[in-house]
Amino acid sequence: MTASDPFPDGPAELRYLDFDYSDSEDGAGTFDAMVSTGPERVPAVHAEIAAVLGWAHAAFPEACGPAEEGGEWDYDLRGARETAQAEALDYDAETGRIAVLPGPSGPPRHTVTLSIGGSPAFCDALRERFRID
Numbered sequence: 408m409t410a411s412d413p414f415p416d417g418p419a420e421l422r423y424l425d426f427d428y429s430d431s432e433d434g435a436g437t438f439d440a441m442v443s444t445g446p447e448r449v450p451a452v453h454a455e456i457a458a459v460l461g462w463a464h465a466a467f468p469e470a471c472g473p474a475e476e477g478g479e480w481d482y483d484l485r486g487a488r489e490t491a492q493a494e495a496l497d498y499d500a501e502t503g504r505i506a507v508l509p510g511p512s513g514p515p516r517h518t519v520t521l522s523i524g525g526s527p528a529f530c531d532a533l534r535e536r537f538r539i540d
Contacts, residue, residue, distance in 0.1 A: 420538045423452045424459065424521065428539070430530075435474060437524030438533065449517045456484065456521055462536055467529055480525025487518045 426438035442452050463480055464471065472478025493510035524530065533539065 421455055421459075423448070423455050424537075426539050428530075434527045435525060436527070436530040437522055438530070438539065439520070439522045441518065441520045443516050443518040445514055446517060452517070452519060456519065459521070459523065459533075459537065460484075463523065463529075463533070466532055466536070467525070470525075470529075474525070478525070480523065480529040482521065482523040485520045488515045489518065490515045 423442045423444070424440040425442075426440045428436060428438050430436040444452055460482065463482070467479050470479035471481060473481055491513045493513065495508040495510055497506045497508070498504075499506055523533070
């Protein structure tokens with residue numbers, strides 16, 4: 408594993424990635440996780456994702472790719488940063504309308520989705536490595 412592996416001593420439970428599992432008729436499976444955090448937790452979330460993907464590349468080298476192209480495992484990783492702006496609302500009894508005044512922006516939320524899946528052997532190994540139920 409790499410020096411950045413937060414779990415260098417073997418199997419460990421993930422703190423941020425909570426995977427849902429689905430399988431297909433051919434025995435292949437997919438693990439899906441979505442994490443949404445404030446900026447202070449982004450490095451820890453990224454470290455977990457890097458640990459999962461680093462393990463997959465090390466444990467199943469040269470096997471990453473779509474099954475229809477001969478790959479044993481594959482993944483999809485996406486992210487978004489969203490900010491919310493508070494609004495002050497006021498009801499004007501004379502006009503019967505709502506007045507909207509923009510407020511300050513809040514801190515950004517960082518959302519990451521990771522879908523990773525593959526053959527039954529890959530799925531079993533991923534479950535064991537990261538204690539995924």
